Amino acid sequence: MAQKSRLGVFALRPGISVWVLPLIAALALAAALARAASPARAEVHISNFTFEPRTLTVPVGATVTWVNRDDELHTVTSGAFTSPALDTDESFSFHFDAPGTYVYRCAIHPQMTGTIVVQ
Numbered sequence: 001m002a003q004k005s006r007l008g009v010f011a012l013r014p015g016i017s018v019w020v021l022p023l024i025a026a027l028a029l030a031a032a033l034a035r036a037a038s039p040a041r042a043e044v045h046i047s048n049f050t051f052e053p054r055t056l057t058v059p060v061g062a063t064v065t066w067v068n069r070d071d072e073l074h075t076v077t078s079g080a081f082t083s084p085a086l087d088t089d090e091s092f093s094f095h096f097d098a099p100g101t102y103v104y105r106c107a108i109h110p111q112m113t114g115t116i117v118v119q
């Protein structure tokens with residue numbers, strides 16, 4: 001009887017690891033691939049006098065595009081980049097080659113601020 005239950009334990013444990021280890025490996029691989037593939041492009045929407053998302057984190061090499069969804073003119077202005085005044089549905093893109101924290105604002109409405117974190 002004792003032998004049987006010991007066998008049961010041995011049978012169960014490899015059974016679990018056979019399923020769990022490849023699953024963990026697959027999830028880790030998927031996460032790594034997602035990290036490697038997620039970079040390229042991201043969007044910030046300007047609406048209701050707000051940059052959304054207000055803080056965006058992207059990898060080095062990403063291109064961020066701001067799209068103005070307001071009926072007001074807005075700009076995307078920082079030390080590193082400056083857009084022209086964007087009318088409704090117009091957009092502006094910037095390619096981030098260097099890591100850092102880029103704080104920007106709208107030159108017309110300076111209370112509108114946003115941050116791009118490049119890492």
Ligand SMILES: [Cu+2]
Nearest residue numbers: 074106108109
């Ligand atoms: Cu504005």
